[in-house]
Amino acid sequence: MDRPSHLSVVIDLDPSRWDTLNLSLFLSHLLGFFNAHVAAKHENTLAVFGAFPAKSVMLYSSSDPIAEIPPNDANSYPPFKLVDSTVVNRIARELELIADDDLDAPVALVGALTKALCYINRLTVEANAATTSSTDQSLEPVALPDPRILIVSVSPDITSSYIPVMNSIFSAQKLKVTIDACQISGPENVFLQQATHLTGGSFIYAERQDALLQYLIMALLSPPSVRRTIAVPTQDKIDFRATCFCHKNIVDIGFVCSVCLSIFCQPVPVCSTCRTKFPIKTLQKLNSSRPPLPQSNSSRAPTPSSSSARPSTTPRPPATPPTGSDQRHLPRSVVNGHAP
Amino acid sequence: MAPPKHDDFMDMASDSDNSFDEGLQRKGKGKSKSTDKRKKDQNKRKPKDVQAYTWEASYTRSWEAVREDEAGSLQHAVEDYVARGRRKRLQDPSTAIRRTIIRHLVLVLDLSASMLDRDMRPTRFSLTLQYAREFVLEWFDQNPLGQMGVVGMRAGVGERIGSMTGNPQDVLKAISDRHKLEPSGDTSLQNAVEMARNSMNHLPTHSSREIVIIFGSLTTVDPGNIHETLEECIKSKIRISMVALAAEMKICRDLCVKTGGQFGVALNEGHFKDLLFELVPPPAQRSLSRAAGAGATTTSANLMLMGFPTRLPGASPPSLCVCHSDLKSDGFLCPRCLAKVCDVPTDCDICGLMIVSSPHLARSYHHLFPVKPYVAVESLDESSPTCCGCARPFPTVVSQTVTEGVSPIGRYRCPDCRQDFCSDCDVFIHDVLHCCPACGK
Ligand SMILES: [Zn+2]
Ligand SMILES: [Zn+2]
Ligand SMILES: [Zn+2]
Ligand SMILES: [Zn+2]
Ligand SMILES: [Zn+2]
Ligand SMILES: [Zn+2]
Numbered sequence: 001m002d003r004p005s006h007l008s009v010v011i012d013l014d015p016s017r018w019d020t021l022n023l024s025l026f027l028s029h030l031l032g033f034f035n036a037h038v039a040a041k042h043e044n045t046l047a048v049f050g051a052f053p054a055k056s057v058m059l060y061s062s063s064d065p066i067a068e069i070p071p072n073d074a075n076s077y078p079p080f081k082l083v084d085s086t087v088v089n090r091i092a093r094e095l096e097l098i099a100d101d102d103l104d105a106p107v108a109l110v111g112a113l114t115k116a117l118c119y120i121n122r123l124t125v126e127a128n129a130a131t132t133s134s135t136d137q138s139l140e141p142v143a144l145p146d147p148r149i150l151i152v153s154v155s156p157d158i159t160s161s162y163i164p165v166m167n168s169i170f171s172a173q174k175l176k177v178t179i180d181a182c183q184i185s186g187p188e189n190v191f192l193q194q195a196t197h198l199t200g201g202s203f204i205y206a207e208r209q210d211a212l213l214q215y216l217i218m219a220l221l222s223p224p225s226v227r228r229t230i231a232v233p234t235q236d237k238i239d240f241r242a243t244c245f246c247h248k249n250i251v252d253i254g255f256v257c258s259v260c261l262s263i264f265c266q267p268v269p270v271c272s273t274c275r276t277k278f279p280i281k282t283l284q285k286l287n288s289s290r291p292p293l294p295q296s297n298s299s300r301a302p303t304p305s306s307s308s309a310r311p312s313t314t315p316r317p318p319a320t321p322p323t324g325s326d327q328r329h330l331p332r333s334v335v336n337g338h339a340p
Numbered sequence: 341m342a343p344p345k346h347d348d349f350m351d352m353a354s355d356s357d358n359s360f361d362e363g364l365q366r367k368g369k370g371k372s373k374s375t376d377k378r379k380k381d382q383n384k385r386k387p388k389d390v391q392a393y394t395w396e397a398s399y400t401r402s403w404e405a406v407r408e409d410e411a412g413s414l415q416h417a418v419e420d421y422v423a424r425g426r427r428k429r430l431q432d433p434s435t436a437i438r439r440t441i442i443r444h445l446v447l448v449l450d451l452s453a454s455m456l457d458r459d460m461r462p463t464r465f466s467l468t469l470q471y472a473r474e475f476v477l478e479w480f481d482q483n484p485l486g487q488m489g490v491v492g493m494r495a496g497v498g499e500r501i502g503s504m505t506g507n508p509q510d511v512l513k514a515i516s517d518r519h520k521l522e523p524s525g526d527t528s529l530q531n532a533v534e535m536a537r538n539s540m541n542h543l544p545t546h547s548s549r550e551i552v553i554i555f556g557s558l559t560t561v562d563p564g565n566i567h568e569t570l571e572e573c574i575k576s577k578i579r580i581s582m583v584a585l586a587a588e589m590k591i592c593r594d595l596c597v598k599t600g601g602q603f604g605v606a607l608n609e610g611h612f613k614d615l616l617f618e619l620v621p622p623p624a625q626r627s628l629s630r631a632a633g634a635g636a637t638t639t640s641a642n643l644m645l646m647g648f649p650t651r652l653p654g655a656s657p658p659s660l661c662v663c664h665s666d667l668k669s670d671g672f673l674c675p676r677c678l679a680k681v682c683d684v685p686t687d688c689d690i691c692g693l694m695i696v697s698s699p700h701l702a703r704s705y706h707h708l709f710p711v712k713p714y715v716a717v718e719s720l721d722e723s724s725p726t727c728c729g730c731a732r733p734f735p736t737v738v739s740q741t742v743t744e745g746v747s748p749i750g751r752y753r754c755p756d757c758r759q760d761f762c763s764d765c766d767v768f769i770h771d772v773l774h775c776c777p778a779c780g781k
Contacts, residue, residue, distance in 0.1 A: 114780075117773060161780065163705050242701070258642045276641040278643045
């Protein structure tokens with residue numbers, strides 16, 4: 001750990017879920033983790049974001065001045081005390097502020113995540129301004145050393161936030177941010193699994209809530225540069241198959257609108273999302289080439305593909321070999337020797 | 341885009357006046373020196389003589405290293421730049437317009453002797469290669485379902501450097517070896533365009549066909565009538581865009597304008613990059629119909645068959661892939677024929693099915709649902725003390741300089757949720773994040 005690292009933490013603070021879970025126990029674990037990060041290196045920076053119903057708030061950041069400095073306490077290290085009291089006070093205040101009719105609103109996890117990204121972007125911009133000439137409008141920001149975001153979640157997926165979550169993931173990739181996620185209760189959050197997978201972070205499901213601090217310190221305290229040398233849990237089972245827009249079924253082979261990229265499980269004459277009409281010819285071709293439906297996922301036999309649909313549906317590169325010397329495009333043997 | 345100038349190409353190619361550079365206060369000095377240099381360039385058109393001017397290699401534009409503090413003129417230049425970007429965004433329609441998501445592009449690189457000119461640092465050739473690499477990465481980042489091929493113009497012929505592929509690494513590999521691409525001879529625009537056109541002839545109608553040419557030469561040596569090629573391109577709805585490094589040529593502008601593309605002459609290195617990167621986002625579909633005139637329809641919408649593969653975990657037993665015949669454990673299974681491919685998106689090598697994973701589709705959604713442009717806030721009333729995105733404290737004093745599209749108090753407001761953002765966040769949200777942090781739109 002020779003370089004300082006930045007950590008942004010997004011905490012899911014949905015009061016309806018924290019009814020059944022112990023918030024104060026959880027917070028004490030989390031504060032322990034914050035302190036460990038702050039203590040690991042003097043220059044380490046920390047920002048904490050809270051996701052409340054229909055609202056997201058920055059609870060603490062080490063770069064901005066704090067309004068109320070806590071009174072000195074002989075029994076605590078001042079930087080720890082500062083983080084702890086600020087976070088706890090802000091959470092308590094925000095929870096009180098929540099209006100009754102907002103209680104059932106979905107938690108603004110995306111808002112908190114995007115704010116965390118904006119904050120990291122700000123740090124990146126500031127770091128760039130300090131080191132390089134600001135006239136250099138290069139597209140790639142000089143990356144901050146090891147920025148990462150930890151999402152502590154207690155909620156299941158919110159389907160309507162799929163596109164914003166994906167956009168956040170791609171922005172994180174651009175800023176070279178690693179996203180880690182720790183889920184404490186509920187069904188596994190597929191969006192967060194995708195986020196961690198696509199940014200090279202790890203996803204942890206904390207089965208024992210009383211051991212949260214241990215999960216966090218063992219797996220998520222080390223910055224990404226160190227993780228290569230230690231074994232951090234990753235997940236292998238993420239499935240990137242898509243669901244159709246019409247029935248929410250998982251599809252292997254889908255029909256996609258070329259205008260809005262909506263996915264359908266069968267050929268449709270009109271796109272239900274953007275109202276585009278598709279040519280009859282394509283429909284006929286697609287119908288004739290369609291694999292017999294319904295086909296269960298477990299017994300997928302290789303279907304003989306009719307080649308009639310190919311010219312219209314799949315853009316294929318020309319078969320002309322390149323003039324270069326690379327051998328990628330040489331004819332290759334058909335290899336299909338693995339068990340599905 | 342900079343206004344084109346027709347009178348004098350020597351002036352054209354010199355590094356001169358766009359508004360961003362004016363702040364650098366290098367007008368007098370810069371102009372005279374570079375004009376001198378151009379005169380010398382006239383004498384050394386033959387590539388053999390290039391090495392004679394080795395002093396050019398160590399020659400740097402000292403005025404470009406000028407750096408000033410916040411109060412200096414540089415700050416103003418940067419603000420100008422930001423303001424230009426904002427105004428441009430405001431001009432773009434904010435409603436969901438139709439864009440071509442499935443793109444096919446042939447990148448045509450000029451590899452003629454004129455690329456050895458040193459008017460762009462270090463040479464036009466090196467700079468072009470460098471920008472081309474960045475362009476490829478950015479292009480595939482924003483167009484994950486697109487495919488790109490590379491064609492070179494060298495010694496009077498078109499040369500296929502990389503064939504159409506959906507894998508950015510393959511494209512990068514094709515243009516990575518600069519010794520294979522060493523410039524020589526003349527440029528033939530017609531040969532290159534014909535070659536690019538032929539490689540796109542078979543493509544389905546719902547995908548775009550585009551040619552992007554980086555053109556450093558002032559001549560083109562063609563075997564036939566290039567206007568016939570132009571007609572053919574219009575007929576097959578190919579859109580040609582061009583970044584010229586030397587000066588404007590009538591035929592170049594015609595090629596671009598008549599096919600609905602963009603044409604620009606690079607004034608300096610930064611402008612070159614700007615022009616090139618303007619071609620990264622997917623084109624709106626309206627331009628095609630305007631250019632093609634009567635009888636042409638807009639690019640047709642279509643229903644595409646796509647396969648969503650099963651990802652093999654890293655711990656699965658190794659097997660051979662169909663694309664490289666490599667033995668490895670991770671990969672993706674084609675859902676139709678169960679062949680194993682290394683990477684997606686791709687076309688299955690066995691059955692031809694287009695294989696994508698759902699994040700690839702998601703990566704294109706932001707082109708379809710853009711964030712509304714934020715409005716520059718003019719007065720301090722009812723505004724929050726910190727940026728809603730990054731929590732940076734806003735300035736409390738009103739800036740004296742008045743620039744169109746720039747808020748004098750550094751606040752930009754989302755029209756939906758009425759929250760204020762700083763200018764850095766404004767740029768970040770619209771260019772990268774594509775999602776308003778406060779309202780999630
Ligand atoms: Zn369906
Ligand atoms: Zn559609
Ligand atoms: Zn392979
Ligand atoms: Zn296949
Ligand atoms: Zn901001
Ligand atoms: Zn908003």
